[in-house]
Structure formats: structure tokens, C-alpha cells
Amino acid sequence: MKSAAKAQQAEDSTTDTGAQQIRDAIREAIVERRLSPGTKLSESDVGNLFNVSRTLARAALQALSYEGLVSVEKNRGAFVAYPSPEEARQIFSARRLVEPGILREAAARITPDDITHLRQLLLEEGRLMSERGQTARRAEIKASGDFHLTLAMISGNSIMQRFMEELVARSSLVIALYGQSTASSCGHSEHGDIISAIEADELDRACQLMLHHIAHIEADLDLRERKSLGLKEAFEL
């Protein structure tokens, strides 16, 4: 891969050790929705699960809390993040703010190789959509996010790339919580449209499409405040 996408190697070389693997494993589980929002992640359990001490488990959970995927409450423990509707709005607001810009930068640096790569991603995504089963569903979710992440990668700005990783991951949580449609990643065709617009050098249109795409995802959410109502309201009616 000698495309502009070489920035792919932007792995966190900044991290120290095995906590990294645990963090990645848990993050993947969260993004693929094997772990539901609110699930408790006790340090001991995580440690046992990965056969490491609480020290490492704790470090991993801390790291995840920086990314907003896990919320640790003092003296109570860590939980898979349960984004509030307000948080959800902010996440998508951030994406609307940032993704057109990323798209523009990506378009400026994109190579034919990158386009091929993106198209392949799309194909894979489509294939998964037609498949049945949990595994396919999870892979599809991931693939859907990968489209946006790949654009960030192509843009060549590793800082924005990391930021987008956070946003995509948190979006996954939000969709898991508030998504309504059964189709987990609705706007598949929209991804294709965006690529086409880029290829056609119609940058403004590509940005518009991206904004619409994000709006579509958001439109599928039901962000009404679910005030738990577990007390009495739940049985009032």
C-alpha cells in the first residue's frame, strides 16, 4: 500500500504495553455491541478474563474512559458508557462539524489506490448486509464505521484520524442505545454516492452528501429523554 493511506500505521506507539491489547479488545467488543451500554466492567473481572493483574485491567479501563467509551465512577467501578441524549447530540454535532472538513482534505490527497480501497470496503459492507447472523451483523457495523475512518486516514492528519475513531466508536454506542431501525447501518448506498462525488471532483456535493448521511443516521435515533421511569411511572398507565 503506497497510497496516501500509508498513515494507517498511525498506531498509538505512544502506549506502553499489554494494557493496549486489552483496551483494544474491549473497545472492539463495545463497538461491535457485544458489550451493551451500562454493563459493569469490574477491574477484577477484566483482569481475570485476560489473565492479567488488576493493574493492567485498570489501565485499560482508564484509557477507554479517556475515549468516552467507558465511564468510571469513583469507588464504584467502570461501566460501558451510557451516553445521554445530550451527549448523543454532541457526538453527531461534532461529526457534522468535522467530517466535511476531513472529506475535503481527503479529496485533496486521494489516490486511485485509495479509491479502490474504499470501493472494496463498500463491496464488503454490501456483502455483509445481505448475510445473516450475529457475526455478519457485527462485521457490518464495523465496516460501516471503517468507511468514515478510512476517509480520515486518507486525509493524512493523524490527529483528526484519532478524533474520528473516538467519534465513530461513540456513535456506535449511541446507535445501540437509541437506534430504531433494525437495519444497523442504513446508509450504505450513501457511502457509495460520496465516493462517486469525490471521484467526479464534485467536492461541495460530496460534503453535502456527507452531511445528509450523518443526518440520516441521526434521524434514525429516538433521543427523547428516557428518564428511567423505573419507579412508578413505569406501571402508572
Place this chain on the structure above:
Amino acid sequence: MKSAAKAQQAEDSTTDTGAQQIRDAIREAIVERRLSPGTKLSESDVGNLFNVSRTLARAALQALSYEGLVSVEKNRGAFVAYPSPEEARQIFSARRLVEPGILREAAARITPDDITHLRQLLLEEGRLMSERGQTARRAEIKASGDFHLTLAMISGNSIMQRFMEELVARSSLVIALYGQSTASSCGHSEHGDIISAIEADELDRACQLMLHHIAHIEADLDLRERKSLGLKEAFEL
């Protein structure tokens, strides 16, 4: 403070304990340039300095490494980050990408109270600029960044706010490394211009001013690759 700036309370309630304070203290020291890029921050030293165990020191350093202010090298230790010219470019590229959007959102929600607040910040900044001494210099650097952070705060998006905090902090490092002009925060008047444009509801102009402002800061940098040249080139001439 009943302004839109109430989001100020967006403190990392997600963090656990005392590592937080250490992290903040070190970050402040870095941003105010009491700690220079490349300075070694060994876990023991940090621990001793703050009278805590290496455990906490380590946690703090880890946190800082997530923000890109510290780079930890496996088995070697942690150092105040020494951003490469390429990193510097990416940081400012990210700011150009993000700040106009933040500005727009902030303008949409801004209250008279917020404007007062911003103007006060400006006044303070101006006062510090005319003062002498290290302390004033440090405070000035901080005040300069606070303008941008306050805008992010006003925008009401805590995610973007956090991101801007990271960008501003890292910018400070970049300026410390590559800045040329003695005036640490040149574009003071530009901040005022931006506020005026917002007040006048000239949003596009405000964005333009913001972009120019960032460009000015960048223009003061000398981002030529300093390849250490400590070997022979240093004495060749």
C-alpha cells in the same frame, strides 16, 4: 453564570482520583512552558515531587500521553512531547478545520454575558502583554489560549471543547519549539476583531478572521526539519 457558558462545568468527572491533580499540574506546567519539550518525566521523580507512589505518577503520565502532551517510550520513560514539524502542521491543520465550525456554533448560542466574559479575557490578556516578567509571560500564554477555549465552551459541545483543549495545549508546545517572534502570543488584536465580528453578526467574516488568526500563528513558526545535526554538521561550517 447563567450564560451558555455553563458547560464550563465539563470537568472530567469520568476520572478516578488523585492522578487527576497531578495530570493537571503537569499539563499546566507544560502549557505555561515551565517544562520544555523533551524534558524527562520519570515516574519516580514525578511521584516524589507530588508525594505519591509511582502508581499514580504513572497514571498521570499515561493520561498526558493520551492528550499528546507527553510521549512515553517503552522501558525508557516519559518525556514532555517534542512534536515534529509534521505533527505541528497537523495540529494547526486540525485547528483550521475545527475552529471555524466551533465559532459558528458559538455565535449561534452566544449571550451578552458571554461577550462580556470574552471581552474581560481580552482585557486581561492585554494587561498581561504590557507587563514584565516570567509570571506575566506565562499568564499571557494561558490567557491567549483561553480565548479559543472559551469559544469552544460557549459552543456548548463538550466533546469539541475537550478536543480544543488538547489542540491548544499542543499548540503551546509547538510554539515553544518552533516559534520565532519574541512576542509569545502575537495576535492579540485579532481576538478582539473576531469578537467584534461576532457581535456584528458577520459570521463569515468572523470565520475568515479566525482562519487568518491561525494562519498568523503558524506563519510565526519555523517548521524546517531540524535534523538534530548534532553529529558533525553542527561543527562543519
Place this chain on the structure above:
DNA sequence: TGGCAGGAGATTGTATACGATGTTTTGCAC
């Protein structure tokens, strides 16, 4: 029976201990 006080258990917060990995210095050979 309902509510509160007390304590047992579980979980996190922090410190310390030990092994692993680099780095520097020492000392010997040439």
C-alpha cells in the same frame, strides 16, 4: 411488618515489591 443500624462482603484506591529492560560505567586487553 416496616425501617433503621450494624456489619460482612465486594470493589476500588494507592503503595510497595520484584522481575525485565535499557543505559552507563568500569575494567581489562590490546
Place this chain on the structure above:
DNA sequence: GTGCAAAACATCGTATACAATCTCCTGCCA
């Protein structure tokens, strides 16, 4: 005196230990 090897030192990586805090159950009393 120079160069390399080996050991001493410093520092990090991880595990374990202990203290603090919270949760939940139990039992007493009104």
C-alpha cells in the same frame, strides 16, 4: 590511550498487598 565486554545502575512493566469506600444483607426494635 582506545575499544569492547561485562557488570552495576537506573527505570520501567506487572503483580500483589493493604487500606478505604461502597453495597447489600442481616437482625434488632418500634
